[in-house]
Amino acid sequence: MSNSKFKLTGENTNLARVAQMILGPCANVLRDVLRKEISPSNLETKVRAYIAKTKKPLINQHQERLVYSKDYLKFDVTLLYFLLRNMCSIQPHSNKWGNNPHPGDRSVSGNIERIRLIRNEYGHNSERSISDIDFKIKYKYIKGIVRELENYLGSSTKYQDEVKELKTCTMDPTQSEKNIKELLDLNEKIKDISGDVEEMRKIALPWNLKVIYEKDVLKWKEDDSFFVETHNFQAMLDKVRQQPFVTFVGVPGSGKTATARHIAILLHEKDGYEILPTRDINNIEMYCDPRNPQVFVIDDVLGVFGFDMKELEKLTNYRDRLNEPTMPKTKVLMTCREVVFKHEAFSGSILSNKKQVVQLHSEENALNDQDKYDLFAKYNLDKDLLSADTLSKISKSFPYLCKLFSRKEELGHYGQQFFISPVPCIMELLDIMKIRNKIHYASLVLLMTNQNSLSEKKINKDDTTYFREMKFQVLKRCKVDPTTCSFYFIDALTEMEGTYTEQSQSEFKFIHDSMLEIIAFNFGRHFPELILQYMDSDYIANYIKPGTYKCRKRKREEDELEQSVNAKENSDTVASEEYVHDLCIKLQESHYHLLADRLFEDIHRGELFNVFENEALKHPLVLQKFLDVMKSKPYSELFTLFLSALKKEVKRGKKSKKKKFHSKCYKLLMNSKWNDEDGDLYTCVRAIYWVIFYGHNQVLQFIIDQIKENTNTVNDLFQTLFNIRSDDFCTTVQGTDCNKRNESDIDENSSGRCDVSEDESWSDLCSEKSVQSFGTEPVFIEKRRLLNLSCYSGDLLTFQTLLPYCDKNVLLSESWGQIYDDYYDDDNYDDDDEEEEEEEEEEEDEEDWNISDPPIVVANENITSSKDYLLIVAC
Structure with missing residues (x-):
C-alpha cells in the first residue's frame, strides 16, 4: 500500500486518531483490566485448563504463542477480549457476551464489549475516513468507555488523558498509516480465526492431544532410522493392509513396538494416515474420524507385567469398533507380550484369531x-x-x-x-554402578519406586509425605546423603538417556519396561521391604515369590559385592548362576509378614484379583501370616472389607496362571443387575466372592467362624444390597431384627449382626430407594452364587466349607435361572459368530456352560476328580 494513498487530510486524520485511540488507550486499559484479573504468571495455567475443558481452542496458534509468552503488551484487542470473557470472573452484561450492550449498561463487561464492537466496526469497514461530526461523537464515546474502566481499576486518568491528547495532537503520517492499516487488517484476521475454528470443529482429535501425538511420532521417526525390514516384513505389512486390526506378539525387546510404529509411519507417509499413539482402547471410539483414515497404536494392550483382565473386558466391549471401524480404512495396531499372549484367558478372545496376529518368534517371522x-x-x-x-x-x-x-x-x-544371556551382564553393571556411581544408581531406583515416572518438578517439590518418605528410604539404602540436591539426580538420569532412561514431556521413564524389572530385581533382592511398600500391586502379584532358600546376610553380601567389583570389571566371564533369570524376588521367611500386610492393604485398595489370584497366598507360611493379620482386626473391619459392598472400583489384575477366566464367571463376581422399575444399574461387589472363587478355603473358614462368633448366625455371609429386605433372613438369638442393626451397634464383644457398608447401613440405603421391590431378592440366589463360585474354584474344601449353610434346594434347584435372567443382561456375552474358524469353535466348546446351572451341575464340570464328585453327591 503506497504512502500517497494515506496522505493525511482532515477526514483520514480523524480515522488515524480513532485508530490510535483503539490501539493505544483502549487496548492498554483492557490490558490493565486483564492484569487485575489474572497475573501474567498464572495466565498459561488458566488458558490450558480452559482448553482442556472445552476440548478445542478458540484462538489460533499465533495467539496461543503470545499467551504463553506472558507479555500483555503484545496482546491485541481481539485476544484481550477473548481472555477477559473466558478466563476471568467478570460477570456478563445484561445482553450477554457477544451482543450489543444496553445503552444504560455501564458494567465492566459492557465497556469491554463496546471496545470490541468499535474495533470490529472499522475492521469490517472499507472507508478510510471519518467526518468531523462523526469523529466528535466517536471521541466522546471512546473517552466515556475509558473513563469508566479506569474508575473500575481505581487508577489515575492516564488513559483518558491520552484520548484527550489524541483529539488535537499533531499526527505523524508514517505512524498514522501504520495504525490505519492495522485497524483495517482486522477483517482478514477475523476470517483467519473463523477458518481455524471451523477447521477445528471438523477434527475428531482434540488439538492439545494432536500436539502431544505429533511430538511422540516425531520421536518415533528418529528411532525408526534404526529399523530393519526383516525377511518377512512385507507379509506383516500385507496382513495390516488386509485386516482392521493386528496384534504384534513377542518377548520384551523383540521389536514388536518398533514394528508396529514403523508400519504406522509407512501408512502415514504413503497413504496419508493420521497416527494416534493412544494408551486406551476407549480412544478408538472417542477420536475415530469418519472421514479420514487413521492408525491407532496401542502398546501392551493386555498388560505390561502380566495379563490384565480389565483390558480384555474393554476389548470385548469394543469388538464391533475393532472389526468394523467407522472409517473402513482405519487400522488398530497393538502389541502384546508373549507371556500375556500365552495366558489361557487370551485363548478364544477377540485377539486370538491367527489372521490378525503377528508372532515375531514364529517360524515364518523369527x-x-x-x-x-x-x-x-x-x-x-x-x-x-x-x-x-x-x-x-x-x-x-x-x-x-x-x-x-x-x-x-x-x-x-x-x-x-x-x-x-544379557540379564547377568546388566546386573553386573548395576552392581558396579551402586558402588562407583551411587547417585546414578539411586536415581534409577527412585524412578523404579515412583512407578516409572520422575521429573525435576516432582523431585524438587517433594509435595507429598509419601514421596518424601520414599525418597529418604531409597537414598538411605543406596548410601546417598538424603540432603543431596535434586539436580544431581536429574543430571544422572539425563546422562543415562538412551541406555537406561528416556525423557518425554519433561518426564523420565525407563527406556524399556524390562529395564524397570531388572532394576527392581537388582535392588529388591537386597531390600524387599521397600519393594513391598512402594511397588504397585501388579508388580507384587507377578514378581514377589516366597523363597525356598536362605540368603546370605545383607551386610556380608554388600561387603563381598564391593570387594568383587574390580574383579568383575576385569573378568571375561559372566557369573550367571548368581542371578535369577525370571527376575522374581524370592522372599525370606522373615519378610512373609510384610507380604501379608501388603496383601491385606491391597484388598482395601480394591486389588482383589492381584491378591486372591496370587499363588503366594496359598503358601502355608504366607497364609498363616495373612490369617494372623486378619485375627488382629476387629469384626467390624473384617465385615466392611470382606462382606459389605465395596466402595472402590475393583481393579482387575494382570496375572492368572491357572484359570481360564470366563466372562460369565466375571459376571458372577461383579454381581450387577438392572432394575426395571427405575431403570438403574445396581452393583454389589464383595471381596468374599474372590476368596471363594480362588479357593482360599482357610480364609473362608476363618471369616465364617468370625461371623458366627460375633452374630450367632451366618446371615452376614449371604446378605447383600439386593436381599437386605428379604423375609428369608432369621433373627438373632436375642430376638432382635437382623435387618435393623447399624455398624455402630457392634463392638468386639457384640454378638449382634452388622448389615452395613463402610459409610451407611444397607437397610438405611434401601429405605432411601423409591423402588419398593429393591432389596427383596430371595437369599437363596446369593447362596447359589457363592456355591457356584466355589465350584468354579475347583477346590473341594471350599465347596465343602460352604455346603453346610446351603440346603438341598440351593444345591439342586434349577429355578434360579428364570430369576437370574430377569435380573441380568447377557447381551455383551453372546457366542462368537458361526463364521469363526474351527479351532476357535473348539475353544468355545470348552466354555459351554450356563451361569444359572445348579451347583451340582457346576461341580460336575469343574471339580473333575471322580472321587471328589462322589464326595459332593454324598454331601
Missing part, C-alpha cells in the same frame, strides 16, 4: 541370520561378534540388545555373551 547381520550393521556393530555358533543361541530380545550394546561402551567387555 529373525534369520541375515536379519541379525543387518541389525548389527544398522547399529555399526562388529559382525565378527556373531559367530555361527552364537547366531543359533542369540536371545529373542536381540533388536533391543543391539540398541543397548551400541550405546553403552561398558557392555563391549562382555562381547557375544551379552547377546546370549
